[in-house]
Structures are given as C-alpha cells and as structure tokens.
Amino acid sequence: MARDKVKRNVVALCSVPKGKGGRPSKALTFAQAEAVLKAAxxxxxxAYIVLSLLTGARTEELRALMWDHVDLDGAQDASPPVPPHVAVWRSVRAGGDTKTRKSRRTLALPKxxxxxxxQHREAQQREQGDAWSESGLVFASATGKPLDAANVRRDFRNAIKDAQGVDPKEWTPRELRHSFxxxxxxxxxxxxxxxxxxGHSSTAVTEAVYRKQIRPVLQxxxxxxxxIFEQ
Structure with missing residues (x-):
C-alpha cells in the first residue's frame, strides 16, 4: 500500500480473535528465596532449584543439561584461572538448541x-546405576529418563509446600529465573x-520482562x- 502496489490490505479485513491474558510472572524476595531453599x-x-535460582538457567536448559557440560573443578592453574562452570549449550527445544544464539553461554558456578x-552426582549414581551413566543427564527421573515439564512443575510445588510465606500454587519453576x-x-x-x-540478546527483555525491582566464563x-547466599 505504501508503494501503491495494492489498493487494500486484505489482512485488515480479518476479524482477529481476542487473545487470552497471560499470567504475569513474579520474582521471589530474598526472604522468600531463602524459605524456598530451606523447604526444598x-x-x-x-539441586535443580538451587541451580536454577543461583545461575538463572531456563528450566528447558536444565532439563537437557549433561554432566559432560558441567566442570566442578575448573582449572585454577590456567592463565587466566578457569572457575568451576556449567556450559548452557542445549535445551529440550526441537533440535536441542537453546532459545537464541546468545542463550549459548558458559557460566561460573557459585560455591x-x-x-x-x-552430592547430587554421588546420590544419582547410587540411585540410578547404569541408567545414570547411559543417559548422562544431570537431572533425570529415578530410572535415568529425561524429565518432562509437567513433572518438574509438580515436583517443584511439592518441594516448596512448606516454604514459609510462599504459596506453592502461585509459583512455577521458571520464576526462579526471574528471581535470579x-x-x-x-x-x-x-x-x-x-x-x-x-542469555538475552539485549537488555530490553531483561528490563521489561525479567527485572522485577524498580531498580568467556561469565563470573x-x-x-x-x-x-547473597553466604554459607
């Protein structure tokens, strides 16, 4: 229309269905985050909750995380020193790739x-035996199978049901990332x-969607x- 190639935009004649309002995301306060960690x-x-809250990884990235992409030792003698880290390079999306190119990142791990x-790796190996070594997943079912989103949501709510000041029905695992x-x-x-x-492509999404306050290896x-979470 702007170039006078057509006289009418036929899309403008379509009646567009009214969308359903989305559920606004929330973020835990520090006191709520402490309560969630204690209850779980x-x-x-x-381990899933702690890693999500303290690294900001997406739930879809944690469900696909492999032990091959976790380095709990680092290389302190290297120049510069390499801290313990996790390579967030995969997700459960189609094709196994992360949401965007910038979502592929390597994050230093808090102590x-x-x-x-x-502790989680030792317990997992005792519990799953060969199933653990075959799948290589950091977070898996008792039989070594991949976790699905519904089970993660259910187990998350069960894990935090006794968290003081937190109603488990009002929170989802993805809001741990918002809390981060x-x-x-x-x-x-x-x-x-x-x-x-x-892993955002710009600060706009972080500001508009994720930040709930008014105000190489990424360490x-x-x-x-x-x-924040001093032991």
Missing part, C-alpha cells in the same frame, strides 16, 4: 552449586551484565550469588 533441602528437586552438584534477575538487580549488578548471564552472577 530434603527434596529430589533441591553452593558446586558443593551441591557433587531481581536478586542480582537488588545487589547492584549492572543490567548489561545480568542480560549476558541470562559476575556466581560471585554475587556467593555473597
């Missing part, structure tokens, strides 16, 4: 995640760094989380 300690979901993942962004923002981490940590998130 004895749960099978504990709490390193310690817990060591807000907790870092509260701690003064620049928006640009937070955007890199969560900023791990350093801040070690400070």
């Amino acid at each position: 300690e004895s749960s099978r979901m504990y 709490r995640c390193v310690d817990l993942l060591r 962004v807000s907790l870092l923002s509260d701690s003064g981490i620049p928006l640009e760094e937070i955007s890199r940590l969560v 900023g998130g791990a350093t801040a989380m070690d400070h």
